[in-house]
Amino acid sequence: MAAATALRRGSCLCQTVKFSLTGPPARHIQCNCLNCQKASGSAFLTNILYKRDQYKIESGANSVKIFEDKHTDSGSVLERAFCSNCGSNLSIRNTSNPKMSDNIVVCAGSIDDNYKHFSPQSELFTHRRHAWVPEVKRVKKPDQAKM
Numbered sequence: 251m252a253a254a255t256a257l258r259r260g261s262c263l264c265q266t267v268k269f270s271l272t273g274p275p276a277r278h279i280q281c282n283c284l285n286c287q288k289a290s291g292s293a294f295l296t297n298i299l300y301k302r303d304q305y306k307i308e309s310g311a312n313s314v315k316i317f318e319d320k321h322t323d324s325g326s327v328l329e330r331a332f333c334s335n336c337g338s339n340l341s342i343r344n345t346s347n348p349k350m351s352d353n354i355v356v357c358a359g360s361i362d363d364n365y366k367h368f369s370p371q372s373e374l375f376t377h378r379r380h381a382w383v384p385e386v387k388r389v390k391k392p393d394q395a396k397m
């Protein structure tokens with residue numbers, strides 16, 4: 251498997267926005283923060299960490315809107331990208347932490363391929379986790395992030 255050249259595709263619900271991802275992600279993270287709950291309309295967001303240069307909008311860039319999320323549990327300012335037509339979450343960027351500026355967090359549900367065979371390797375804001383949601387068993391080895 252040539253992981254370095256592996257390509258994934260993703261899209262929003264209405265298919266206006268399409269994107270591609272090149273290479274393996276760094277990490278899968280379940281975020282239980284209140285803002286991810288609000289943004290997803292669900293109990294958590296499953297976030298996949300990539301480098302920005304791995305992520306490319308292939309079509310519909312004009313329909314991508316950014317919500318600047320300033321009131322976060324972490325205190326960071328997040329840019330939450332979503333499709334302005336259908337409202338699907340697409341990605342998140344932390345713009346207040348310079349160490350995170352090369353990263354992009356892709357919302358797992360937006361990925362098209364059969365990308366259902368992974369488990370989150372860590373979770374954030376466990377005190378916000380809904381009672382029915384099981385605890386994420388931490389995976390320490392970074393190579394577990396391979397696709």
Ligand SMILES: [Zn+2]
Nearest residue numbers: 262264333336
């Ligand atoms: Zn859409």
Ligand SMILES: [Zn+2]
Nearest residue numbers: 281282283286
């Ligand atoms: Zn969150």
